Amino acid sequence: MIKEWFATWFNTPYYHLLYRHRDLNEARSFIDNWLQAHPLPNNAHLLDLACGRGRHAVQLADNGYRVTGIDLSKENIAFANNHFAREGLNFVQGDMRDDLGNRQYDAVVNLFTSFGYFNTQKENQQVFDNIFQALKPNGCFLFDYLNPNTLSHINTNPETKVIDDVRFDILRRIEGEYVIKTIRVEDRGNTHTFYEKVKLIYPHTFREMLKTSGFTIEQEWGNYQLSTLNTGSSPRYITLARK
Ligand SMILES: C[S@@+](CC[C@H](N)C(=O)[O-])C[C@H]1O[C@@H](n2cnc3c(N)ncnc32)[C@H](O)[C@@H]1O
Incomplete structure (x- = not known):
């Protein structure tokens, strides 16, 4: 069977070499900005969905939260386990299209365009449904995607x-x-x-998809400094949605 492109490319060291500027520092600054704007309850348990090698998960754990990272790539999970895993921070291999648990997390994050890879809208919607189900009541979902308008x-x-x-x-x-x-x-x-191969999913479609899963959108930003979203010119579509 031919592997889906995202099961191959992200699993190679070349992805990490090409994107090496997308590093721990960038992740720290974004996570700090987010947590300053939206502090989470003490002892919160977070899921970093499609965590890669764990650069955001580490920053979340450094802020005192319990964090689980899930990623499809065996190599990424092995790297994260070798470099970052510790008490309260663990990494497991998994597919976001599969069940992610039930009322387990206070927050789920999906960052740096870790979405839009699938061939069907059914799979895309399934992921948002899975996240909704995995969140505790009132839990939140931080989602960060490219802005196709730019x-x-x-x-x-x-x-x-x-x-x-x-x-x-x-x-x-x-x-x-x-x-x-x-x-x-x-x-x-x-x-x-x-x-x-990433789908050009526009902010208005994400709003519909989030609503369909049961989310309420709380805030939208346009970059990692959390500037207000301008759908025509912001480089990112970042949204905070609430269960
Ligand atoms: C663009 S990278 C971003 C990784 C990480 N969030 C970061 O910012 O460094 C996308 C990640 O999504 C993961 N991924 C792709 N398809 C997935 C799936 N179906 N389920 C879980 N993770 C997946 C890849 O293995 C890769 O690590």
């Missing part, structure tokens, strides 16, 4: 980056409802090709 000026010229002697040739294009990135990697004479 992608119309996407750079479709090929781009080359060399990082630690690894060459990345990147091509972006918009095809139908998806933004597709082809990443050709050349590493010590070996070449590999990976894809990213």
